[in-house]
Amino acid sequence: MRSLRPIHVIGGGLAGSEAAWQIARRGVPVVLHEMRPVRSTAVHKTGHFAELVCSNSFRSDDADGSAIGLLHAEMRRLDSLVLHTADVHKLPAGGALAVDRDGFAGAITAALESEPLIDIRREEILEPPAEWDSVIIATGPLTSPALAETLSRQTGEAALAFFDAIAPIVHRDSIDFDVVWFQSRYDKAGPGGSGADYINCPLTRTQYDAFIDALLAGEKTAFHDFEAATPYFDGCLPIEIMAERGRETLRHGPMKPFGLTDPHRPGQKPYAVVQLRQDNKLGTLFNMVGFQTKLKHGEQARIFRTIPGLGNAEFARLGGLHRNTFLNSPKLLDATLRLKTAPRLRFAGQITGCEGYVESAAIGLLAGRFAAAERLGDTPALPPPTTAHGALIGHITGGHIETIDKGPRSFQPMNINFGLLPPLAGGTRRDARKQALCARALADLDSWIGAAMPHAAE
Numbered sequence: 001m002r003s004l005r006p007i008h009v010i011g012g013g014l015a016g017s018e019a020a021w022q023i024a025r026r027g028v029p030v031v032l033h034e035m036r037p038v039r040s041t042a043v044h045k046t047g048h049f050a051e052l053v054c055s056n057s058f059r060s061d062d063a064d065g066s067a068i069g070l071l072h073a074e075m076r077r078l079d080s081l082v083l084h085t086a087d088v089h090k091l092p093a094g095g096a097l098a099v100d101r102d103g104f105a106g107a108i109t110a111a112l113e114s115e116p117l118i119d120i121r122r123e124e125i126l127e128p129p130a131e132w133d134s135v136i137i138a139t140g141p142l143t144s145p146a147l148a149e150t151l152s153r154q155t156g157e158a159a160l161a162f163f164d165a166i167a168p169i170v171h172r173d174s175i176d177f178d179v180v181w182f183q184s185r186y187d188k189a190g191p192g193g194s195g196a197d198y199i200n201c202p203l204t205r206t207q208y209d210a211f212i213d214a215l216l217a218g219e220k221t222a223f224h225d226f227e228a229a230t231p232y233f234d235g236c237l238p239i240e241i242m243a244e245r246g247r248e249t250l251r252h253g254p255m256k257p258f259g260l261t262d263p264h265r266p267g268q269k270p271y272a273v274v275q276l277r278q279d280n281k282l283g284t285l286f287n288m289v290g291f292q293t294k295l296k297h298g299e300q301a302r303i304f305r306t307i308p309g310l311g312n313a314e315f316a317r318l319g320g321l322h323r324n325t326f327l328n329s330p331k332l333l334d335a336t337l338r339l340k341t342a343p344r345l346r347f348a349g350q351i352t353g354c355e356g357y358v359e360s361a362a363i364g365l366l367a368g369r370f371a372a373a374e375r376l377g378d379t380p381a382l383p384p385p386t387t388a389h390g391a392l393i394g395h396i397t398g399g400h401i402e403t404i405d406k407g408p409r410s411f412q413p414m415n416i417n418f419g420l421l422p423p424l425a426g427g428t429r430r431d432a433r434k435q436a437l438c439a440r441a442l443a444d445l446d447s448w449i450g451a452a453m454p455h456a457a458e
Contacts, residue, residue, distance in 0.1 A: 012049040015349025015364030016138035021081040022368030024117040035124035048105035061097040071388040082361040138348040143325040180309035185259035201309040202270035218299040254290025285419040293319040316417040336370040355413040384444040391420035
């Protein structure tokens with residue numbers, strides 16, 4: 001195995017650390033490049049690998065009823081360094097998996113430093129040299145400016161660092177269709193549309209005025225210091241900022257009621273309308289059009305559930321605006337996370353368009369296994385789409401659909417959620433759906449592990 005050329009991993013966060021570990025566990029040498037502590041970032045405090053810069057929680061560990069808990073369970077079955085280390089350094093946190101951040105990062109660092117097949121180099125990589133024939137870029141949302149500029153040139157994307165305007169996403173099956181209806185404005189069919197492409201939530205004038213009052217009074221999240229100089233993504237403004245510019249601004253913007261007829265109340269024109277647009281190919285998730293916001297998450301859930309039809313809304317993701325660095329992955333990456341225009345480059349972690357500690361590590365795990373399989377002469381096997389890992393890959397590389405109308409690019413980072421998994425066959429009770437999805441995922445993962453992982457370490 002020592003005669004194999006090494007795979008280069010750039011970035012020693014959760015994704016890069018997991019990718020390097022998985023490569024080495026398959027008997028393939030790897031060079032792990034991490035710029036810290038030679039060059040630090042605005043949020044990192046140490047030179048440890050997998051340093052947690054925000055919360056110390058990996059969220060729910062319920063493998064029977066939560067999507068993130070399912071992802072935990074899958075990663076444990078896939079010999080994840082991150083999950084194994086989290087289990088060793090966990091702290092009391094009820095049903096969540098929380099860790100001692102210093103002990104966790106220290107243990108990850110020690111494991112990587114003691115692995116003979118991992119060559120650690122503390123240096124900043126401005127551009128992967130042409131002679132590196134297999135590279136995983138896992139530099140996260142705070143990719144260094146120099147590397148970000150290189151990636152911009154390589155991918156043809158106009159920019160990688162910006163305030164991304166994230167609108168909330170709602171599970172379709174939590175929307176009240178006795179109140180809402182499908183229709184495009186003036187029944188116009190856009191590219192790939194049918195003329196009934198939006199879910200419409202009608203508001204009376206009284207409801208609209210109450211909604212505006214709630215927006216203006218809602219508690220907002222402050223920007224971090226390192227975000228302050230970054231412009232809003234594509235000029236998108238938070239809805240509460242638009243509301244501050246005049247009470248009628250939203251009614252003539254994203255909440256305009258024109259060209260729509262409520263079939264439930266055909267003789268009554270709505271004063272304003274909130275539209276939701278299909279967000280994934282499965283049709284299970286819909287995003288709230290134009291509803292990027294800096295409201296705190298609890299405020300979003302409370303205020304947005306006052307919108308008619310969304311009283312019992314379940315959110316796959318809440319909105320936000322923050323500095324981020326990520327690729328337009330459905331356009332740029334193939335099914336195994338390689339850059340289509342330069343297949344020697346593979347991406348992992350948050351830069352691919354996943355959100356969260358565990359999701360980043362999971363994509364690092366897959367990227368490492370894909371790269372190792374290629375180096376060993378095998379064809380990388382994709383995890384089933386019914387698994388949490390397969391669902392994440394599906395979202396990143398092709399599960400998202402482009403907006404049917406003009407506007408900023410619509411692909412945005414997302415946490416794992418049940419809306420990314422293919423629906424179950426009919427007949428499953430709603431209260432048993434999550435448990436059935438988890439059971440199906442783990443059974444399918446076990447079959448995949450048995451069939452697709454012949455080079456796992458002894």
